[in-house]
Amino acid sequence: MKKRWLFGALLALLMLTCLILTACADTPDPVPEEEMIELTLEELAQFDGKDGRHAYIAVDGAIYDVTDSTRWNNGQHNGYSAGNDLTEEIKNSSPHGVSKLKTVPMIGRLKD
Numbered sequence: 154m155k156k157r158w159l160f161g162a163l164l165a166l167l168m169l170t171c172l173i174l175t176a177c178a179d180t181p182d183p184v185p186e187e188e189m190i191e192l193t194l195e196e197l198a199q200f201d202g203k204d205g206r207h208a209y210i211a212v213d214g215a216i217y218d219v220t221d222s223t224r225w226n227n228g229q230h231n232g233y234s235a236g237n238d239l240t241e242e243i244k245n246s247s248p249h250g251v252s253k254l255k256t257v258p259m260i261g262r263l264k265d
């Protein structure tokens with residue numbers, strides 16, 4: 154009886170560890186504040202992910218790097234292009250909303 158209880162507890166612990174590891178694997182390490190960049194909308198446009206250029210997108214004033222995302226090949230994602238402020242689009246037209254932003258690194262902010 155006692156053994157069965159112990160086995161159950163160990164199994165629960167294992168499942169919890171797996172859950173935590175899966176959640177962490179999805180979240181990139183935060184970029185240190187001093188390494189954050191600042192770009193205007195015009196400067197952001199250069200980072201379109203084409204011809205080997207980095208692919209950056211902006212949402213709510215924050216800039217995200219989607220260069221290494223398999224979902225953003227050549228800066229393209231379901232008809233949307235990197236190098237743009239996609240705040241309205243991600244909130245109103247995407248099936249996932251802003252939740253997916255936590256899976257890509259936030260690297261800076263838009264400046265006016």
Ligand code: HEM
Binds near residue numbers: 210212224247249256
């Ligand atoms: C019709 C529009 C859209 C569709 C159908 C769509 C669909 C998807 C799907 C299926 C994924 C992968 C989900 C997963 O792995 O769990 C994804 C990821 C993502 N989407 Fe969208 N999306 C759309 C628009 C947008 C827009 C406008 C943005 C703008 C910022 C965006 C940003 C992202 C990001 C950052 C990821 C995560 C990429 C990664 O983890 O590598 N999506 N999207």
